[in-house]
Amino acid sequence: MSAPPETAEAVDPIPILRRLIRFRSVNPPGEERGCAEYIAGLLAEAGIESRLLGPDPERPNLIARVPGRGEAPPLLLHGHSDVVPTDGQEWTHPPFEALLIDGEVWGRGAIDMKGGLAMMLAALLTLRARGEAPAGDVLLAVVSDEENGSRVGAGWLATHHPELFEGIPYCIGEDGGAVLTADPNRRFHPVGVAEKRACWLRLTLRGRGGHASRQGWPNLAVHQLTEVLTALRDGRLPVHLTPALDRMLQEMSTVVGDELAAELTALRKGERTTVPYDLMDTADAVYLDSTIRHTVNATIIRTPEKINMIPAEITVDLDGRILPGDFGVADYVAELRALLNEFSASGRLGDEVGIELLLEGSRNPKAEPEFGPFYERLVEILRATDPEGVPIPMITPASTDARLFANLGMDCYGWLPMLLPAGSRYQENMHDADERVPAEAVRFGADCLYRLLIDHP
Numbered sequence: 001m002s003a004p005p006e007t008a009e010a011v012d013p014i015p016i017l018r019r020l021i022r023f024r025s026v027n028p029p030g031e032e033r034g035c036a037e038y039i040a041g042l043l044a045e046a047g048i049e050s051r052l053l054g055p056d057p058e059r060p061n062l063i064a065r066v067p068g069r070g071e072a073p074p075l076l077l078h079g080h081s082d083v084v085p086t087d088g089q090e091w092t093h094p095p096f097e098a099l100l101i102d103g104e105v106w107g108r109g110a111i112d113m114k115g116g117l118a119m120m121l122a123a124l125l126t127l128r129a130r131g132e133a134p135a136g137d138v139l140l141a142v143v144s145d146e147e148n149g150s151r152v153g154a155g156w157l158a159t160h161h162p163e164l165f166e167g168i169p170y171c172i173g174e175d176g177g178a179v180l181t182a183d184p185n186r187r188f189h190p191v192g193v194a195e196k197r198a199c200w201l202r203l204t205l206r207g208r209g210g211h212a213s214r215q216g217w218p219n220l221a222v223h224q225l226t227e228v229l230t231a232l233r234d235g236r237l238p239v240h241l242t243p244a245l246d247r248m249l250q251e252m253s254t255v256v257g258d259e260l261a262a263e264l265t266a267l268r269k270g271e272r273t274t275v276p277y278d279l280m281d282t283a284d285a286v287y288l289d290s291t292i293r294h295t296v297n298a299t300i301i302r303t304p305e306k307i308n309m310i311p312a313e314i315t316v317d318l319d320g321r322i323l324p325g326d327f328g329v330a331d332y333v334a335e336l337r338a339l340l341n342e343f344s345a346s347g348r349l350g351d352e353v354g355i356e357l358l359l360e361g362s363r364n365p366k367a368e369p370e371f372g373p374f375y376e377r378l379v380e381i382l383r384a385t386d387p388e389g390v391p392i393p394m395i396t397p398a399s400t401d402a403r404l405f406a407n408l409g410m411d412c413y414g415w416l417p418m419l420l421p422a423g424s425r426y427q428e429n430m431h432d433a434d435e436r437v438p439a440e441a442v443r444f445g446a447d448c449l450y451r452l453l454i455d456h457p
């Protein structure tokens with residue numbers, strides 16, 4: 001593509017980001033109205049009409065449609081304006097003052113995802129400042145409630161206003177832009193192409209109850225609990241080489257050191273089923289471990305609260321995540337039962353334990369991600385803006401609002417590119433204390449998004 005015209009300075013996303021952080025749109029309760037009205041004002045100044053809609057006046061979603069040149073189908077940019085709470089966290093700098101210190105913007109939402117919203121807005125406003133139109137119409141959806149179920153946000157829009165999204169083949173949302181440090185000298189630019197989905201379960205363990213003064217009953221519920229927790233610590237569900245994973249491993253293995261490359265290739269070929277934790281940064285290894293298999297974590301354990309009584313029943317709530325693709329809850333539960341059998345003294349714990357489904361995340365109707373011209377365009381932009389960086393496809397271990405737009409038939413990509421120093425770990429402060437982002441990283445993302453709007457398939 002041709003270089004961007006230099007007729008007007010690019011709009012700086014940093015003042016927008018800092019203003020957004022100062023709205024305390026903490027969810028719960030949300031209160032995203034301030035953000036939505038501020039964004040509506042910004043857009044109006046640039047001559048872009050928007051409207052606020054939603055079931056709760058204090059928590060509106062903003063929709064704006066910017067007409068394109070008619071050279072491409074419409075494109076959706078979606079971002080959420082709510083943030084997670086800061087309760088109980090010790091911050092070095094206050095989380096809602098958006099201080100700019102040594103080139104970094106500090107505050108809740110700097111990464112997740114007011115930084116991303118600022119990129120999207122700056123890209124759109126730069127177009128307007130330069131008198132340009134995007135290739136196709138751009139629909140901007142700034143939504144509420146992503147951090148708490150999306151019921152008044154993207155979920156409500158998709159259910160009550162699907163017509164807004166008709167004819168849109170592709171969308172851009174959060175994630176991607178994280179930095180993997182599989183090689184400390186390489187800067188990876190992950191492009192989110194697929195997401196895992198939730199499968200929350202409750203295990204019920206039953207055994208003999210009774211007076212807690214007696215020693216020695218076999219196979220008590222608490223003993224089974226030990227086996228469950230040991231299985232979750234030491235065991236793993238099987239590896240599934242999905243197409244997205246295969247491509248991710250293959251592309252990573254071409255740029256990392258020889259030793260790690262050999263291990264990644266062995267994973268691809270099914271010759272090993274464990275992640276080489278010793279060769280990778282732990283956070284990266286944990287990430288990789290979570291994308292090659294369904295995962296399971298015990299999060300809530302309930303027993304009767306009586307110290308002199310052996311509990312006859314214990315429940316263990318599990319946060320399970322299913323890989324993208326054609327996997328169902330039954331497949332997942334079968335793998336889990338096999339794992340529990342393997343780690344139980346009786347060899348039957350998995351068959352005997354009660355398993356109840358608490359919540360199932362919706363399955364992307366397209367089992368496999370689309371690696372067509374749109375994906376290639378994202379990669380091309382990354383290569384042009386950061387020639388030393390390495391774009392790779394990534395599987396998001398959690399789920400975002402993309403799942404709701406995927407249900408409307410769109411191919412969704414997590415693409416908020418950031419130019420971060422190789423080896424930096426900004427992503428780790430998401431949802432934690434000291435969330436912050438380098439201003440230059442956000443400017444880089446705004447530039448990438450601008451290039452996409454100008455010329456997208």
Ligand SMILES: [Zn+2]
Nearest residue numbers: 112113146174
């Ligand atoms: Zn987010």
